[in-house]
Each structure stands twice: as structure tokens, then as C-alpha cells.
Amino acid sequence: MSLTPAAARLTPEQRTTAFYFTYFMGPGAAVVFLPIWLSEKGISTEQIGLINAVPVLIILLLNLVVGRLADKASDWRQVIVIGALIGGIVPIGLLFVNEFWGILLFWTLCSLPGGAIGPVLDAAAMRMTRRNGSDFGTIRAWGTVGYMLFNVLTGFLVVWFGSAIFVPLFVGLALLRAGVALQLPAFRAPLGQPTIAATLPAAGKLAEIIVQPWFFLPLVGFSMVFGTHIFLNGFGALLWKEQGISEDVIGPLIALGSASEAGMMFLWRRFGGRLSARHMILISAGVSVLRWIAMAFAPPVPVLVALQLTHGITFAIGYLGCVHFIANWTSEDIAAETQSLFTVAQQVMSVIALIGFGWVIGLLGDQSYLIAALVALVGAVCIWVSLQLQPTKDG
Numbered sequence: 001m002s003l004t005p006a007a008a009r010l011t012p013e014q015r016t017t018a019f020y021f022t023y024f025m026g027p028g029a030a031v032v033f034l035p036i037w038l039s040e041k042g043i044s045t046e047q048i049g050l051i052n053a054v055p056v057l058i059i060l061l062l063n064l065v066v067g068r069l070a071d072k073a074s075d076w077r078q079v080i081v082i083g084a085l086i087g088g089i090v091p092i093g094l095l096f097v098n099e100f101w102g103i104l105l106f107w108t109l110c111s112l113p114g115g116a117i118g119p120v121l122d123a124a125a126m127r128m129t130r131r132n133g134s135d136f137g138t139i140r141a142w143g144t145v146g147y148m149l150f151n152v153l154t155g156f157l158v159v160w161f162g163s164a165i166f167v168p169l170f171v172g173l174a175l176l177r178a179g180v181a182l183q184l185p186a187f188r189a190p191l192g193q194p195t196i197a198a199t200l201p202a203a204g205k206l207a208e209i210i211v212q213p214w215f216f217l218p219l220v221g222f223s224m225v226f227g228t229h230i231f232l233n234g235f236g237a238l239l240w241k242e243q244g245i246s247e248d249v250i251g252p253l254i255a256l257g258s259a260s261e262a263g264m265m266f267l268w269r270r271f272g273g274r275l276s277a278r279h280m281i282l283i284s285a286g287v288s289v290l291r292w293i294a295m296a297f298a299p300p301v302p303v304l305v306a307l308q309l310t311h312g313i314t315f316a317i318g319y320l321g322c323v324h325f326i327a328n329w330t331s332e333d334i335a336a337e338t339q340s341l342f343t344v345a346q347q348v349m350s351v352i353a354l355i356g357f358g359w360v361i362g363l364l365g366d367q368s369y370l371i372a373a374l375v376a377l378v379g380a381v382c383i384w385v386s387l388q389l390q391p392t393k394d395g
Helices: 013-023 025-040 045-072 076-096 100-132 136-161 163-179 211-241 247-271 276-293 300-310 312-331 332-389
Strands: none
Touching: 013 025, 013 100, 013 136, 013 163, 025 045, 025 100, 025 163, 025 211, 025 247, 025 276, 045 100, 045 163, 045 211, 045 332, 076 100, 076 163, 076 211, 100 136, 100 312, 100 332, 136 163, 136 211, 136 247, 136 312, 211 247, 211 276, 211 312, 211 332, 247 300, 247 312, 276 300, 276 312, 276 332
């Protein structure tokens, strides 16, 4: 499909940035109001956990297949565009369901396309920016800006128009993302053009490198840290509401975390090369432990503001460290598949977190964050062990 004249005048980085900007808008709205919307419909915390976890469980079964297909395609763009188009149409079904099983079905179908193309998009954008000498962190940061924008707007829209606005808003954002996907550039290097992988002696086939403990332990460790952030995404807004914090405060609180994340990504190029990727991942895990311990004591809003501002460390640094770590040690012909495998690890931890915390939160409430801190600590140990097993070099 040919690009519009306006899109054709933009650089590949600008077109990719535009897609990232819309990619996380729907999730940005959902993290603020989905658990509250579900609770208003009489759905229990255990069922909310299942509604969040089932899509992740199915996506993890699809990710490697989608990643492998994307690597075999003439360009990663094809898989990304198809997934975005499907993800734009399916959410319309949410307008017609009101009970647990119907919501579970359509929320799962809504989540699958976006979740499946996420690692392909990250791998494609990372390879393109390394080839062109541009900055992946800056491009990815605009995804967080879009997410943050709807953290704020959703809270206010719900206060102004009521909870009925949530589903039409989510559907509209999914359709917007689908439209913007059509202007994405080709991502692969032209035939015969050398890539970063050509200079990396450690790069090889996925089956050869993934069995190396020094390679998979950091990815598993950060996946555990990521799972603790999913607990915040899935239940944080509900816990804050139960503490008496209103939606128009919850939205900006979540947006503060997103702002911290975006700021860290914008700044990554200035400091990201000063420490190895794995040291960055280890820092994110250590700060996560402290963040969750503090959250367990239901701190007041001013303290929550400070804790949310650590999100740039607990998530952004770890995430970018992992993406760079994978790019440092793998070749372009397995880029999407390796990134998908990393996403599978995150999703496994997410399923465990959502189902487990959906049950635990009914027993412990805010004290559930102490369990999240313990999980993040185990993740930090995994990353530390990797550093003992293999010298850092670039990774």
C-alpha cells in the first residue's frame, strides 16, 4: 500500500514515532479505568485478575510464532500493520457485552493483536535506529507520552461524562492506532547492507544463545520485575480508589509514572552507554524493591507522587537495558523471535502476577506490595548472577 504524500515526506523514524505515540493510548486509558469499570459491573477482584491474565496467557503462546513469521517475512512491517488493523476492529465488540464471560472473551480478542506485534515493533525499530544512527529511546519515549496523555485524560473524561465513556474511548483509540499503522516504513536493511550483527561474534541462532545462563538470566530477572509492575497496572487504581483517592487524582498519579518513564527514555542516549545493559537492568530491579516496600504502607498522595517518579528507573531503565542487551548479542535474522521470547518471559510473569495477586489482594490489600518487593529481589539476584558468569563488554 502506497503512503500518503504527507507520510512520504516524513523520515522512517518520524513515522515509527507516530505509531508508537498511538500504540499505547488504549492501554493508557485502560490502566486508569478498566479495573474500576469492571468493579462497577459487579466483577470480583479474582475475576478482574482473570480478565487481565487470560489475554496475556494466550499471547505468550502466540508470540514466538508471530516473531518467527515476522523474521521470515520480507519486512517486519507486514506483521505490525496486519496486527494493528485487526486490533482496530475487534474492540467494537466491547460495546455489546456487560457480563463476565462476554467481557473476558472480547477483552482477550482486543488484547491479542497489540500484544503479539509489540515485540516485533520493538525489534524492528531497534534495528532500524542502529542502522541509521538514530535513537531508539527517543522514538519509544513517544509511546509513553501517548500512554501518559490518556492516563490524564481518561480520569477527567470519566469524571465529566461518567463511566459509559470508557468503552467508546477505547474503541476510538484502537481505530486511530490502526489508521496510523498504514504509514509505517520498511524496517529491514536493504540487501547487501551490513548490519550491527555482522560485528558481533556472540550472535547466533536462537537455540544456541538462549541456553546460555548469562543470556537468559537477566531477561528472566527483569521479567520478574516487570510482573510486579503489572500488579500496579492491574490493581493499583482500584487500591487507590479504596484508599479514598478520586479518579481525577488517580489518572495524574499514573501519568506521573509515565512522565518519568518518558523522560528517562528521552535522556537514555546521554547516559545509557556509561554502564552496561545488565548493570542498568540490575539498578531497575534494586529500586523496584524499595518502591514496592514503600507502596505497601498506603502512603499519602505526596509520597505517592515521589514513588511514581521512580518509574523511570524501575521500568524504563530495565526495559531499555533488556532491548539493548538483546540487540547486542543477537543477529538480525532472529531479532523479532528473540524479542518475542523475552516478551513471553514477561507475559509468564504477568499471568502469575495477575492471577496470584487477584487472589492475594483480597487477603492482604496494600500489603500485597511486600510480595511484589520479594519477587523483584529474586529478579535482581538473577541479573547479578549473570554478571558473575559473563563479562559485560557491551551487554
